[in-house]
Amino acid sequence: MKILFVVSEVEDLAKTGGLADVAKSLPMALRALGHDVRIVKPYYRQLAEKFNLENLTEPQKLVSGDKEYRFNIKRLELESVPVYCIDYPDYFHRNGLYSDGYEAFGDNAERFAFFSAAALQAAKAVNFQPDVIHCNDWHTALCPFFVKQDESEFFARSRTLFTLHNGAYQGIHKFADIPFIRPYGELASQIDSQGNLNYLRMGLRYADKINAVSPNYARELLTPLGSHNLYQDFQLRANDVSGILNGCDYQQWDPATDKFLPKNYNSESLKGKAACKAALQEEAGLPVNDKVPLVGMLCRLTEQKGFGYLLPVLSQLLQHNVQLLVIGTGDPVISDVLEFNASQHPDKLVFRNDFSTRIAHLLEAGCDFFLMPSLFEPCGLNQMYSLAYGTIPIVRAVGGLRDTVLDLQMLPDQATGFMFEAPDSSALLNCVRRALLFYHEYPQEFIAMQKRAMRHRFTWYDAALNYQALYQHCLPMD
Numbered sequence: 001m002k003i004l005f006v007v008s009e010v011e012d013l014a015k016t017g018g019l020a021d022v023a024k025s026l027p028m029a030l031r032a033l034g035h036d037v038r039i040v041k042p043y044y045r046q047l048a049e050k051f052n053l054e055n056l057t058e059p060q061k062l063v064s065g066d067k068e069y070r071f072n073i074k075r076l077e078l079e080s081v082p083v084y085c086i087d088y089p090d091y092f093h094r095n096g097l098y099s100d101g102y103e104a105f106g107d108n109a110e111r112f113a114f115f116s117a118a119a120l121q122a123a124k125a126v127n128f129q130p131d132v133i134h135c136n137d138w139h140t141a142l143c144p145f146f147v148k149q150d151e152s153e154f155f156a157r158s159r160t161l162f163t164l165h166n167g168a169y170q171g172i173h174k175f176a177d178i179p180f181i182r183p184y185g186e187l188a189s190q191i192d193s194q195g196n197l198n199y200l201r202m203g204l205r206y207a208d209k210i211n212a213v214s215p216n217y218a219r220e221l222l223t224p225l226g227s228h229n230l231y232q233d234f235q236l237r238a239n240d241v242s243g244i245l246n247g248c249d250y251q252q253w254d255p256a257t258d259k260f261l262p263k264n265y266n267s268e269s270l271k272g273k274a275a276c277k278a279a280l281q282e283e284a285g286l287p288v289n290d291k292v293p294l295v296g297m298l299c300r301l302t303e304q305k306g307f308g309y310l311l312p313v314l315s316q317l318l319q320h321n322v323q324l325l326v327i328g329t330g331d332p333v334i335s336d337v338l339e340f341n342a343s344q345h346p347d348k349l350v351f352r353n354d355f356s357t358r359i360a361h362l363l364e365a366g367c368d369f370f371l372m373p374s375l376f377e378p379c380g381l382n383q384m385y386s387l388a389y390g391t392i393p394i395v396r397a398v399g400g401l402r403d404t405v406l407d408l409q410m411l412p413d414q415a416t417g418f419m420f421e422a423p424d425s426s427a428l429l430n431c432v433r434r435a436l437l438f439y440h441e442y443p444q445e446f447i448a449m450q451k452r453a454m455r456h457r458f459t460w461y462d463a464a465l466n467y468q469a470l471y472q473h474c475l476p477m478d
Ligand SMILES: Nc1ncnc2c1ncn2[C@@H]1O[C@H](COP(=O)(O)OP(=O)(O)O[C@H]2O[C@H](CO)[C@@H](O)[C@H](O)[C@H]2O)[C@@H](O)[C@H]1O
Pocket: 016, 017, 018, 019, 021, 022, 165, 166, 213, 246, 298, 299, 300, 327, 328, 329, 354, 355, 356, 357, 360, 377, 378, 379, 380, 381, 382, 383, 400
C-alpha cells in the first residue's frame, strides 16, 4: 500500500514528546512490511539549520481567499523512509515547534491548517497517490476535510485514517482568526456558539477511520469521563473507532547495547544496572547508595502526568527511605513546586528542568522504579522503556498503562509492576508504599520481577501488522 503519513514531529528531526517516537518507528515498521510509506512534516528552523536541503520541486502555491501561500518542498530520508518537509519560513522557522517556551504561538491554528493542506499538495507535486492518508493528532486533523473538498481526481481513491495520540489537545480556535480556512463556507456548520472551530472534532467527523494508540484508551474515549468532552462525537463514530497499542523501539531502547550507559546489561545479568544507578545518583547529586530505592519520573510537566495528586503528597512520600529524581520541562507552576520541595529535601529529591535524550536513557537504566501516575495516558511509551530496562513501573490503571503493566496484587506470578486505580493522592501514596515495601522485603522476588519485565515485548512489528489491517479496512471495497 501507499501511505502518506502526515505528522508535525518526528524523532531525530524534531521532537517534543511521544508523538515523535511513533512518527519514526511506525513508518519504519510499515516499510519493513513492504509498504511504500512517506512522511510529511514541517521544515522547522532546527531542521533547516541542521540540513540546509535543496528544493525538491518548483515552488508550490496554495491560494485561499485573496491570500497566496508560496512554499517549497524539501526531501530527506530517515532510515530509508522518505520525508517531505514543507518549507514556509513565516510559519515554521521559529524557536520552538508550538510555542516560544512560555506561550503557545497565537497563530498555531493557521500554521497547521496551512500545513495540512500543503502536505496534500506535496503528495500531488511528487505524484504520490496514496491509498491511505494517515493523519496524527489535532495538527493534521483538517486533512480529511481538505481531501473531501479537493476537486481534482487525485485523491479520489485515497482514504483517511485519523490517529489520536492525545485527545486533550484539540486545537480549539476562533474561526475568524484563521485566514487559511476562512474562505471555506462549508465550515459554517462546524463552528460552535462561541465562534470556535475544534480541529480534533473535524478529524473525528471527516476521517474514514479513527484509532487511538491503545485499546483501553479507545474504550475510554467512548465514555463521558474519558472522552475529553467529545463523548458524543466519539459515540457517533463508535463503529469506526479502534485501538492499536504503540510499540517500543527495542533497537533504540536496549540496555544491552545502549551507548548512553556507563555499563550495559541484559535480563540474564543485571550487574551493569548497579553501575548505571551509581552513575545516575552521582550525576544528579544524590547520595550514591545501592540500598536506597531510586524512583525516576521523566515527562512533560503537565496535569496529564498526575502532578495534581502527586505534588500534595511529595513530602509524605519523601519520609520513606527513598530517592526521587524528576526530569522534565513544561508548566512553570509544577516546576516551581518541584524546585521548592527539592530545596527542602536535597538528599532525597532532585528536579532537573531539562530535555535530554542521554539523561532519559540513563534514568531508565539507573532507577529501580519509574513513576507514571497519569491522570490519563493514551498509550505511554516511557513505561515500556522502563520495562525493557528492568525499571519497575508504578502507574495508574488508565489508558495504555492498563494495557502494558501487570500489577503484583492482581497477577503475582506474571507481575511487571504496580498499579493503582483512583486518581487521588492516597491511592498513589499507598501504591508507592506497596512498591517500596516489596523492594526492601523481597529482594529476590524484586529481581525476578525485573527480569520478567525485561522479557515482556511490545513490538512495532505487531503494531504495524495491526495498522496494515486497519488500512485495508479503510480502502474501497472493489
Ligand atoms: N525531559 C525529557 N527529556 C528527554 N526526553 C523526554 C523528556 N520528557 C519526555 N521525553 C520523551 O518523550 C517521550 C514521551 O512519550 P510518552 O508516550 O510517554 O508521552 P507523551 O505524553 O509525550 O505522548 C503522547 O503520545 C504518545 C504517542 O502515541 C502516547 O504514548 C502518550 O500516551 C501521549 O500522551 C519519550 O520518548 C520520552 O523519553
